[in-house]
Amino acid sequence: MITKTVLIKDTTPGSxxxxxxxxxxxxxxxxxxxxxDEIRLVRAAxxxxxxxxxxxxxxxxxxxxxxxxxxxxxxxIGVTLKHGNPIKDLLYQPRAYQLRLVLKNCGRIDPExxxxxxxxxxxxxxxxxLQAGPDTVIREITASGLRGRGGGGFPTGLKWSMTRSTPxxxxxxxxxxxxxxxxxYMDRSVLEGDPHAVIEGMLIAGFAIGASQGYxxxxxxxxxxxxxxxxxxDQAHAYGLVGERIFGSDFSMDxxxxxxxxxxxxxxxxxLIASIEGKRGTPSPRPPYPSVKGLWGKPTCINNVETLAxxxxxxxxGSAWFSRIGTxxxxxxxxxxxxxxxxxxxxxxxxxxTTLRDIVFEIGGGTASGKRFKAVQTGGPxxxxxxxxxxxxxxxxxxxxxxxxIMGSGGMxxxxxxxxMVDIAKFYLKFCVDESCGKCxxxxxxxxxxxNLLENISRGNATLExxxxxxxxxxxMQKASLCGLGQTAANPVLxxxxxxxxxxxxxxxxxRCPSKKCTALxxxxxxxxxxxxxxxxxxxxxxxxxxxxxxxxxTIDTARCINCGMCFETCKFGAVERN
Amino acid sequence: xxxxxxxxIPVHVAEGTTILEAARQVQVKIPTLCHHPDLPPTAxxxxxxVKVQGSNKMLRACCTPIEEGMNILTHDPEIVEVRRTVLxxxxxxxxxxxxxxxxxxxxxxxxxxxxxxxxxxxxxxxxSGIPKDDSTNAFVIDPDxxxxxxxxxxxxxxxxxxxxxxxxxxxxxxxxxxxxxxRLVESPCVECxxxxxxxxxxxxxxxxxxxxxWQKLQDPDNYCVVQIAPSVRVxxxxxFGMPPGTNMTGKLYTVLRRLGFKAVFxxxxxxxxxxxx
Ligand SMILES: Cc1cc2nc3c(=O)[nH]c(=O)nc-3n(C[C@H](O)[C@H](O)[C@H](O)COP(=O)(O)O)c2cc1C
Numbered sequence: 018m019i020t021k022t023v024l025i026k027d028t029t030p031g032s033x034x035x036x037x038x039x040x041x042x043x044x045x046x047x048x049x050x051x052x053x054d055e056i057r058l059v060r061a062a063x064x065x066x067x068x069x070x071x072x073x074x075x076x077x078x079x080x081x082x083x084x085x086x087x088x089x090x091x092x093x094i095g096v097t098l099k100h101g102n103p104i105k106d107l108l109y110q111p112r113a114y115q116l117r118l119v120l121k122n123c124g125r126i127d128p129e130x131x132x133x134x135x136x137x138x139x140x141x142x143x144x145x146x147l148q149a150g151p152d153t154v155i156r157e158i159t160a161s162g163l164r165g166r167g168g169g170g171f172p173t174g175l176k177w178s179m180t181r182s183t184p185x186x187x188x189x190x191x192x193x194x195x196x197x198x199x200x201x202y203m204d205r206s207v208l209e210g211d212p213h214a215v216i217e218g219m220l221i222a223g224f225a226i227g228a229s230q231g232y233x234x235x236x237x238x239x240x241x242x243x244x245x246x247x248x249x250x251d252q253a254h255a256y257g258l259v260g261e262r263i264f265g266s267d268f269s270m271d272x273x274x275x276x277x278x279x280x281x282x283x284x285x286x287x288x289l290i291a292s293i294e295g296k297r298g299t300p301s302p303r304p305p306y307p308s309v310k311g312l313w314g315k316p317t318c319i320n321n322v323e324t325l326a327x328x329x330x331x332x333x334x335g336s337a338w339f340s341r342i343g344t345x346x347x348x349x350x351x352x353x354x355x356x357x358x359x360x361x362x363x364x365x366x367x368x369x370x371t372t373l374r375d376i377v378f379e380i381g382g383g384t385a386s387g388k389r390f391k392a393v394q395t396g397g398p399x400x401x402x403x404x405x406x407x408x409x410x411x412x413x414x415x416x417x418x419x420x421x422x423i424m425g426s427g428g429m430x431x432x433x434x435x436x437x438m439v440d441i442a443k444f445y446l447k448f449c450v451d452e453s454c455g456k457c458x459x460x461x462x463x464x465x466x467x468x469n470l471l472e473n474i475s476r477g478n479a480t481l482e483x484x485x486x487x488x489x490x491x492x493x494m495q496k497a498s499l500c501g502l503g504q505t506a507a508n509p510v511l512x513x514x515x516x517x518x519x520x521x522x523x524x525x526x527x528x529r530c531p532s533k534k535c536t537a538l539x540x541x542x543x544x545x546x547x548x549x550x551x552x553x554x555x556x557x558x559x560x561x562x563x564x565x566x567x568x569x570x571x572t573i574d575t576a577r578c579i580n581c582g583m584c585f586e587t588c589k590f591g592a593v594e595r596n
Numbered sequence: 597x598x599x600x601x602x603x604x605i606p607v608h609v610a611e612g613t614t615i616l617e618a619a620r621q622v623q624v625k626i627p628t629l630c631h632h633p634d635l636p637p638t639a640x641x642x643x644x645x646v647k648v649q650g651s652n653k654m655l656r657a658c659c660t661p662i663e664e665g666m667n668i669l670t671h672d673p674e675i676v677e678v679r680r681t682v683l684x685x686x687x688x689x690x691x692x693x694x695x696x697x698x699x700x701x702x703x704x705x706x707x708x709x710x711x712x713x714x715x716x717x718x719x720x721x722x723x724s725g726i727p728k729d730d731s732t733n734a735f736v737i738d739p740d741x742x743x744x745x746x747x748x749x750x751x752x753x754x755x756x757x758x759x760x761x762x763x764x765x766x767x768x769x770x771x772x773x774x775x776x777x778x779r780l781v782e783s784p785c786v787e788c789x790x791x792x793x794x795x796x797x798x799x800x801x802x803x804x805x806x807x808x809x810w811q812k813l814q815d816p817d818n819y820c821v822v823q824i825a826p827s828v829r830v831x832x833x834x835x836f837g838m839p840p841g842t843n844m845t846g847k848l849y850t851v852l853r854r855l856g857f858k859a860v861f862x863x864x865x866x867x868x869x870x871x872x873x
Binding site for chain 2: 043280282297299301302304326450451452453454455456457459461462463464465466469486489490492496498499569
């Protein structure tokens with residue numbers, strides 16, 4: 018009878034052959050110990066541990082061993098498989114761990130059931146806050162060190178106290194759920210997975226600043242989030258947790274949803290306010306800040322979804338609990354959407370201060386292709402790339418800024434050696450150019466001109482002076498754009514220039530794209546020795562640039578070739594080369 | 597009262613005064629483009645940026661209230677370089693047909709380019725090529741010359757409450773236009789002229805028939821008469837540098853006769869008659 022299962026996986030980057038040999042040795046050893054009928058060995062496809070040599074997972078004991086050597090097999094059989102005892106020095110010690118505070122309930126509770134939320138300590142923080150009073154709430158949030166997760170990292174307690182101290186008896190609370198960065202879906206997941214936590218955060222914030230009306234500004238592309246938040250508001254209303262005299266106290270607050278049409282710039286707070294007011298969603302100069310003059314001219318506090326989702330647990334567990342997590346100036350955890358060329362793409366939540374290397378390699382499992390890691394982009398289109406040699410940087414607001422990137426809202430895109438940095442810069446800049454509202458000149462025209470310069474570089478039609486032009490425009494955009502979109506739009510260009518200027522120069526001086534991404538710079542030729550003269554390439558060519566016949570073979574007329582790459586894709590024998 | 601310094605010069609100004617206004621009080625000139633004294637700042641162009649000691653940002657002087665103890669710097673190589681780049685960018689999106697432009701010699705962009713000594717084009721030109729709108733008898737709209745200062749829209753929507761003009765589209769394909777992209781003649785436009793009189797460039801200008809009038813005057817087969825509106829006798833004085841309010845009635849009649857008009861009628865005569873009736 019099978020009593021235990023051992024999953025085996027060689028997690029050395031790029032190596033798979035190691036497991037087979039190890040597997041055979043292990044199998045033989047089991048047979049020798051007469052355990053072959055009780056222990057099942059399985060070569061696993063993925064064990065969730067990466068870059069730790071040969072990894073074993075023993076079930077049902079749930080013991081994980083890392084960096085196992087052949088000579089460890091005997092011990093494992095004797096100590097663990099026979100007697101169920103762990104071997105300390107082999108135990109897998111994760112270098113990084115996830116800590117789910119914001120995502121705590123996501124996937125664990127039924128997001129459509131308020132009872133389920135209440136059963137998991139839900140609305141206890143609201144009740145505690147109402148008893149403690151607004152000043153205590155603000156003091157707690159300030160002491161916790163919580164900073165805005167929407168990108169700017171502004172201290173949340175300070176924002177609340179500023180809004181509270183502005184005179185006026187009509188104030189507003191807004192939850193920013195416009196989430197527009199490409200590849201980011203942290204806020205959507207929280208709204209869909211734990212809507213009541215955000216509602217509870219909104220109510221606590223509203224109570225603290227003195228608001229009686231709150232709005233969720235959710236992009237219309239998030240129908241499920243909208244549906245669940247609406248359902249949650251209705252349920253909370255029915256329970257007396259939203260609306261008049263909440264928990265029987267003097268505090269009343271209503272919540273409503275407003276839909277955004279998916280413009281990235283409408284995530285900027287002044288543009289967001291204009292949008293809710295029914296105006297064109299363009300930013301306005303600050304000051305006056307929303308805390309002084311916001312929605313309908315009244316003092317308004319705007320917080321991100323993730324910021325608000327942190328609030329109930331801080332109130333419940335106390336500021337000291339929260340401020341123990343993270344780094345000196347960045348407390349708590351951060352949710353990241355890790356995507357791109359990474360093995361495990363998905364949402365992760367880690368304590369602030371976790372290194373980029375641990376996020377990408379330990380949790381993310383390194384590159385999916387097994388190819389060389391090149392860079393990671395944080396902060397989405399407003400951020401920058403961070404190269405390999407800086408991966409040991411602990412992630413927090415200040416460190417990322419020093420590297421020319423930003424924390425942003427939590428998008429993280431991993432790139433490997435196939436990614437061309439000029440192409441990456443072009444991709445992000447294009448996003449900002451498309452999303453620019455067009456109000457201020459530096460962003461509207463600067464972005465467009467930079468994009469053209471990058472386009473020329475990727476076609477080999479540029480000079481070194483164009484790099485100076487790029488820097489000049491980038492500076493003007495950073496310094497003279499009206500809102501954060503324009504001020505940060507040049508970051509991807511500047512950071513790729515900072516860390517990969519060689520690649521730019523290679524495009525300009527040698528008209529060569531080292532990652533073979535910029536098709537205009539490639540040359541396609543047919544390697545006669547590998548060509549099987551099948552003629553598929555010639556048929557696939559839209560420009561009829563490939564001539565020849567099945568007898569003599571084929572050649573590409575480079576003058577007519579438009580570098581579309583069809584022949585390269587079509588050839589089954591690898592006979593088309595691109596250089 | 598707020599006390600601060602601008603380029604080391606102390607300023608004492610009332611609370612709420614912008615950096616731009618404060619600078620003018622101490623004779624420091626900060627260049628501007630989108631700013632207009634009649635209108636709240638739209639903060640669009642980014643030319644008036646200044647530095648405040650202790651911050652590595654640059655702030656727009658037109659819309660930033662000066663704060664107690666601020667030490668403001670209006671000119672240094674970095675500021676001037678950023679301003680110049682922004683101006684070059686704006687020029688790269690503006691046609692070079694000053695000689696044929698309705699706003700030739702009264703264009704704020706032209707003046708700024710002259711003040712910065714722009715002699716070459718740093719960036720390639722791109723002009724959207726949106727057709728002109730001359731559907732009314734009052735104005736010509738030339739969207740290609742628009743620098744997106746937003747003055748016309750602010751006036752049309754907020755001051756005049758007409759809402760004939762608005763911004764359409766986004767990014768570099770955004771443009772100002774009669775609402776929903778219709779022609780001006782079909783829009784709610786009442787031809788009040790506030791937009792054109794505040795436009796810094798040739799993007800909105802009054803339909804100019806001077807050349808036609810000259811042609812008629814010189815045609816011997818025509819008997820040309822002229823009638824002037826009451827306001828002109830005073831308004832024209834200012835254009836010739838007279839103190840505001842100077843009555844120019846006599847000079848105006850003489851000049852019109854010298855230009856070749858055979859008879860001069862004055863609307864104010866009819867107005868007087870109406871009043872006496
Ligand atoms: C172009 C632009 C887009 C933004 N998009 C978002 C967004 O999608 N979600 C968000 O929470 N904040 C966004 N922000 C930041 C907001 O302006 C604001 O700082 C934030 O919502 C404040 O909340 P926090 O203090 O909780 O972070 C954006 C800012 C800019 C300049």
